[in-house]
Amino acid sequence: xxxxLPLFCTxxxxxxxxxxxxxxxxxxxxxxxxxxxxxPVAEIPxxxxxxxxxxxxxxxxxxxxxxxxxxNNGKPIQFTxxxxxxxxxxxxxxxxxxxERERLGDWIGAMSDLAVLTVSDEQDFINxxxxxxxxxIDGKIRFDINQSAANRSSIKMSSKLLGLARNVN
Amino acid sequence: xxxxxWKVISKFGKNAGLSGLSALAVFVSAVSSxxxxxxxxxxxxxxxxxxxxxxxxxxNIDVVSVSKRSEPLQQSPAAVFVxxxxxxxxxxxxxxxxxxxxxxxxxxxxxxxxxxxxxxxxFNSTVADKLEVLMDGRSLxxxxxxxxxxxxxxxxxxxxxxxxxxxxxxxxxxxxxxxxGVVNIVTKAAAKTQGGVEQIGGGGEYKGFAAWRYGGEVGxxxxxxxxxxxxxxxxxxxxxxxxxxxxxxxxxxxxxxxxRLNDSDTLSLxxxxxxxxxxxxxxxxxxxxxxxxxIARWKRRYDDNxxxxxxxxxxxxxxxxxxxxxxxxxxxxxxxKHRFAVGERQHFVLGGGYxxxxxxxxxxxxxxxxxxxxxxxxxxxxxFIQDQIALIENKLHLTLGAKYENNDYTGDEFQPSARFSYIxxxxxxxxxxxxxxxxxxxxxxxxxxxxxxxxxxxxSFSSExxxxxxxxxxxxLSSILSTDIAIFYxxxxxLRAFSGTFGVPQPEPIRIVNDGAGRTxxxxxxxxxxxxxxxxxxxxxxxxxxxxxxxxxxxxxxxAKNDENDPNNQFNLRVDWDVAESVSVQTRARWVDGLDDVGxxxxxxxxxxxxxxxxxxxxxxxxxxxxxxxQHAEFSGGKEISRSLTGQFTxxx
Numbered sequence: 001x002x003x004x005l006p007l008f009c010t011x012x013x014x015x016x017x018x019x020x021x022x023x024x025x026x027x028x029x030x031x032x033x034x035x036x037x038x039x040p041v042a043e044i045p046x047x048x049x050x051x052x053x054x055x056x057x058x059x060x061x062x063x064x065x066x067x068x069x070x071x072n073n074g075k076p077i078q079f080t081x082x083x084x085x086x087x088x089x090x091x092x093x094x095x096x097x098x099x100e101r102e103r104l105g106d107w108i109g110a111m112s113d114l115a116v117l118t119v120s121d122e123q124d125f126i127n128x129x130x131x132x133x134x135x136x137i138d139g140k141i142r143f144d145i146n147q148s149a150a151n152r153s154s155i156k157m158s159s160k161l162l163g164l165a166r167n168v169n
Numbered sequence: 170x171x172x173x174x175w176k177v178i179s180k181f182g183k184n185a186g187l188s189g190l191s192a193l194a195v196f197v198s199a200v201s202s203x204x205x206x207x208x209x210x211x212x213x214x215x216x217x218x219x220x221x222x223x224x225x226x227x228x229n230i231d232v233v234s235v236s237k238r239s240e241p242l243q244q245s246p247a248a249v250f251v252x253x254x255x256x257x258x259x260x261x262x263x264x265x266x267x268x269x270x271x272x273x274x275x276x277x278x279x280x281x282x283x284x285x286x287x288x289x290x291x292f293n294s295t296v297a298d299k300l301e302v303l304m305d306g307r308s309l310x311x312x313x314x315x316x317x318x319x320x321x322x323x324x325x326x327x328x329x330x331x332x333x334x335x336x337x338x339x340x341x342x343x344x345x346x347x348x349x350g351v352v353n354i355v356t357k358a359a360a361k362t363q364g365g366v367e368q369i370g371g372g373g374e375y376k377g378f379a380a381w382r383y384g385g386e387v388g389x390x391x392x393x394x395x396x397x398x399x400x401x402x403x404x405x406x407x408x409x410x411x412x413x414x415x416x417x418x419x420x421x422x423x424x425x426x427x428x429r430l431n432d433s434d435t436l437s438l439x440x441x442x443x444x445x446x447x448x449x450x451x452x453x454x455x456x457x458x459x460x461x462x463x464i465a466r467w468k469r470r471y472d473d474n475x476x477x478x479x480x481x482x483x484x485x486x487x488x489x490x491x492x493x494x495x496x497x498x499x500x501x502x503x504x505x506k507h508r509f510a511v512g513e514r515q516h517f518v519l520g521g522g523y524x525x526x527x528x529x530x531x532x533x534x535x536x537x538x539x540x541x542x543x544x545x546x547x548x549x550x551x552x553f554i555q556d557q558i559a560l561i562e563n564k565l566h567l568t569l570g571a572k573y574e575n576n577d578y579t580g581d582e583f584q585p586s587a588r589f590s591y592i593x594x595x596x597x598x599x600x601x602x603x604x605x606x607x608x609x610x611x612x613x614x615x616x617x618x619x620x621x622x623x624x625x626x627x628x629s630f631s632s633e634x635x636x637x638x639x640x641x642x643x644x645x646l647s648s649i650l651s652t653d654i655a656i657f658y659x660x661x662x663x664l665r666a667f668s669g670t671f672g673v674p675q676p677e678p679i680r681i682v683n684d685g686a687g688r689t690x691x692x693x694x695x696x697x698x699x700x701x702x703x704x705x706x707x708x709x710x711x712x713x714x715x716x717x718x719x720x721x722x723x724x725x726x727x728x729a730k731n732d733e734n735d736p737n738n739q740f741n742l743r744v745d746w747d748v749a750e751s752v753s754v755q756t757r758a759r760w761v762d763g764l765d766d767v768g769x770x771x772x773x774x775x776x777x778x779x780x781x782x783x784x785x786x787x788x789x790x791x792x793x794x795x796x797x798x799x800q801h802a803e804f805s806g807g808k809e810i811s812r813s814l815t816g817q818f819t820x821x822x
Contacts, residue, residue, distance in 0.1 A: 066219050140230065142228065
């Protein structure tokens, strides 16, 4: 699902707006994932749970609208847009919305040492080393999991989450 | 898993209260799945409760209840259609003109093995001159006559990312010649064409063809691909016995590389080299086409709403018609574009460009046809601006655009347009536009000389003009049905005509003059229907009516024939059926009204393409075209297009 229609620059139809509902549901998924995932204990405990979005401001808006004031393990959730992989160290989860494969690869590479859950809806995200990739099957949202990528970053996924995934590798 | 199937019946009432979260009410009802006999109770949920639903419940919400692919275009204020890569690959078509047949609203008529007449909204001919055609930002129409030599345009069909078509004027952004429409062919980024593809096939209209592509990485910087293809066409038919003796072949190779210089800068380099031969039975010699081009495009992205792009290209074209003329041409073009937002509601595109072309047109039979002078150099400078304004956010959007250009033929030209879209709701959009566009004169209009001065071009010939009025409506009627309708009324003035009537003896030269005027009107309807997940139907109907005449006092007797090549009615139907996981079948049917004035009868054609993915890397396809009759004419000229059955083997490595 690309966010913007990657047209030859001067498109007259740049008002492309992706399905509101799709992003709302994906936002709900992102929040739900956090219930089935264990992050390694941080050296400096933080008072907030930080969900970050890169490359998809629309999803960021929908995340705020959909998840809003909900909490994660008693901690308030903060929603942040990040623009550089370096900023990811402050996030527990990063949603990557870049349609460009090479860019996705760069971000994933830059975050590989961090205990950050990476999620995207771009094709090939799993193959590039991302952890959770949304797919739409018959109009419904499913997800694939790259468990080894999660393990490398010391992120533990519950067996329930793995069981609900379409594919786990 | 729960048994019920969550479906959104109606969504997104407008925010009326103070709380942004609770005011947007989503009515979610649990309707029984198609297999369950008993109905689940209807539930209501608020949007802020979505996050409280379980993963299992979330997985049952249908988020693609509206046709996903058409949705980004749902609100655009123009008659737009985008043909995506998957539709091209499923169709199995082997050339760009054949791919254009897949696009509703385009008029595509094939004459013989290599000649096509292609336009939108009327004025079709083999030298149709009112369409702007681009491939990766390179203009494909020739300054010789402002049309496209379709036999010289090729690329690997698998590497086309999409073909965007705008019917109606697009001049304020796309430039002169975008009078009746714009065709924008965009190839895939090199990152999307990694690995190898080998393709061979033949049969029917093809003596044989082979294509090869390989894509890899350029270190850490980016990606590249290189490709080569050769295509050998059999001759087409003539109306009587025997064939048209117009067999041809085309060889082409090319590359594209996309590099990421840093976080914000990308550089693309690409180029093609091609050579083709076409048997000409009249001269008993082979016509030849050849050329090469390189494009460099640098883009800097600041954020989602702003970027700058600079593009340069060089295009060399050669053509030898063997009987009339041969042409060598160079084109240099540079364009700068900057996109930025002002506040939340305004999105600007600003840009400018410089285009220069020099040519050498050698006459092979000067007594019949020549261009005077034989060599010429022309320059064009242009500036454009477009502003998309959200007058009422997500309700009423206005797009204002204008292009100013200065060219060596007519001096200053100004092409403005105003477009609006009124978004009734997520499923219904109305749009309208008023635009002015011009067709700038070309080599033919100003410098042609036929029969030693009997018919001559004239330097006082000015631009042809159109003022176009358009209205459209798009509706997503249900989760499986959507429709797009557009009507247009175009007023043309200063159309090309002749200053007199051919006679013997001819007292004085006939000059090319702006003595024509006229109007066209029409309706274009497209319906998408997806009755089952494995079946997709696209149906379209085009009606058009043209009335073009010489202006009062003119001695022209020719211009009224301008509409003789444009069918009044045209139906198209495309059905994609995924028969099994590994087998897809595309069936295409069309009915095209007759061209009564030139004696071309209405015709129907049926094409079927079947693709079998034998394994992850091997694919077999069978492409049948014009299956309904042994041969038929699509255009005047006495040649006919024959039934064809082609087999193809594709190997991905």
